[in-house]
Amino acid sequence: xxxxxxxxxxxxxVRKSYLPYGKQWLDPDDIQAVMETLKSDWLTxxxxxxxxxxxxxxxxxxxxxxxxxxxxxALHAACFAAGIKPGDEVITSPxxxxxxxxxxxxxxxxxxxxxxxxxxxNISPSSIRALINEKTRAIITVDFTGQPAEYEEILKIAxxxxxxxxxxxxxxxxxxxxxxxxxxxxxxxxxxFHPVKHITTGEGGVITTNNALYYEKLKLFRSHGITRDSDxxxxxxxxxYYEMQSLGYNYRIxxxxxxxxxxxxxxxxxxxxxxxxxxxxxxxxxxxxxxxILPYQSKSTLSSWHLYILRLDLQKLSVDRALIYKALQRxxxxxxxxxxxxxxxxxxxxxxxxxxxxxxxxxxxHSIITLPLFPxxxxxxxxDVIHGVKKxxxxxxx
Ligand SMILES: *Cc1c(COP(=O)(O)O)cnc(C)c1O
Numbered sequence: 001x002x003x004x005x006x007x008x009x010x011x012x013x014v015r016k017s018y019l020p021y022g023k024q025w026l027d028p029d030d031i032q033a034v035m036e037t038l039k040s041d042w043l044t045x046x047x048x049x050x051x052x053x054x055x056x057x058x059x060x061x062x063x064x065x066x067x068x069x070x071x072x073x074a075l076h077a078a079c080f081a082a083g084i085k086p087g088d089e090v091i092t093s094p095x096x097x098x099x100x101x102x103x104x105x106x107x108x109x110x111x112x113x114x115x116x117x118x119x120x121x122n123i124s125p126s127s128i129r130a131l132i133n134e135k136t137r138a139i140i141t142v143d144f145t146g147q148p149a150e151y152e153e154i155l156k157i158a159x160x161x162x163x164x165x166x167x168x169x170x171x172x173x174x175x176x177x178x179x180x181x182x183x184x185x186x187x188x189x190x191x192x193f194h195p196v197k198h199i200t201t202g203e204g205g206v207i208t209t210n211n212a213l214y215y216e217k218l219k220l221f222r223s224h225g226i227t228r229d230s231d232x233x234x235x236x237x238x239x240x241y242y243e244m245q246s247l248g249y250n251y252r253i254x255x256x257x258x259x260x261x262x263x264x265x266x267x268x269x270x271x272x273x274x275x276x277x278x279x280x281x282x283x284x285x286x287x288x289x290x291x292x293i294l295p296y297q298s299k300s301t302l303s304s305w306h307l308y309i310l311r312l313d314l315q316k317l318s319v320d321r322a323l324i325y326k327a328l329q330r331x332x333x334x335x336x337x338x339x340x341x342x343x344x345x346x347x348x349x350x351x352x353x354x355x356x357x358x359x360x361x362x363x364x365x366h367s368i369i370t371l372p373l374f375p376x377x378x379x380x381x382x383x384d385v386i387h388g389v390k391k392x393x394x395x396x397x398x
Contacts, residue, residue, distance in 0.1 A: 014332065049258040071190055188214055223252060309338065328388055
């Protein structure tokens with residue numbers, strides 16, 4: 001095949017309509033659930049929030065779940081509950097969405113970036129260990145693409161050094177590590193319900209935990225730091241009375257969103273199966289495709305496949321990632337890049353983070369593309385992606 005076959009150079013694209021990299025799946029029963037809430041007495045602070053939280057806690061096998069207006073708000077709350085304060089250091093992965101580190105800044109702490117493993121792209125336990133000092137208070141793990149981090153080793157390091165572990169599992173609802181549900185492993189774990197994630201509430205997030213003290217702090221933080229709970233009140237002049245005991249926010253989720261989340265959760269296992277099947281199809285299709293490297297899966301983990309990331313073997317290709325990306329976009333395959341290492345963002349550069357502190361994350365960043373992967377994709381969509389990738393890569397080979 002010659003280059004002029006590429007849509008980039010005027011050839012016909014592999015599909016007519018644009019396929020995004022991720023998207024929600026809503027059914028009539030999801031819409032019905034929202035309609036019922038709209039007709040009910042409670043749009044917010046009502047019983048559907050509690051029901052959704054209990055369902056999430058049951059699903060991931062924890063005692064508590066506290067839902068928030070976004071995953072980012074949930075991470076902020078987790079840092080508050082963990083007691084992170086100015087002067088504290090929190091170790092996290094650079095290969096993630098900015099919110100995994102921003103939450104540390106929100107409470108005045110300093111994010112410290114530990115490099116990732118070249119195979120799993122997850123935070124490497126040995127690089128965590130090397131960064132621990134007397135200021136270190138916590139580790140924020142990221143289950144990148146849905147593959148759980150190396151929890152056995154990370155939890156051991158945390159225990160030895162008296163650190164709190166917060167899991168950013170925005171990619172990993174339904175994932176398992178050595179048979180345990182992600183969400184049940186860390187001191188606190190966050191899931192996001194943004195439309196590209198496994199289930200959606202529009203915007204929304206949750207923290208799961210087994211710790212009653214964190215649970216109380218999370219609830220307080222979500223609602224202005226205000227409590228009406230008679231067990232917690234310092235004074236009690238009458239039943240009208242409430243107290244603001246710490247500085248909190250309005251980070252509440254609504255009952256409208258919680259009813260959507262509850263309805264979506266019923267379908268999570270179907271969604272996960274589709275994601276896993278499509279990832280298998282990509283693995284089979286690209287296994288022998290020269291110029292690409294498949295996403296490695298550790299034997300200890302069962303991924304929830306939020307993202308399918310194909311790594312380019314740039315030495316075997318005649319062009320860089322930017323051109324492969326552009327060529328696939330022109331074929332109407334909505335590829336993406338996850339992520340620019342957090343500390344390379346201009347805001348972090350201004351804070352003084354140096355380029356090159358996590359060389360493996362930077363090398364990975366320059367050679368990855370995210371392929372479309374979401375349960376609502378049809379078999380034909382999957383085939384289009386396979387066809388598009390094979391077409392572009394084989395033409396761009398050296
Ligand atoms: C989506 C995401 C978040 C933030 O969640 P929101 O619900 O969008 O605020 C945080 N971390 C990671 C890794 C994410 O993918």
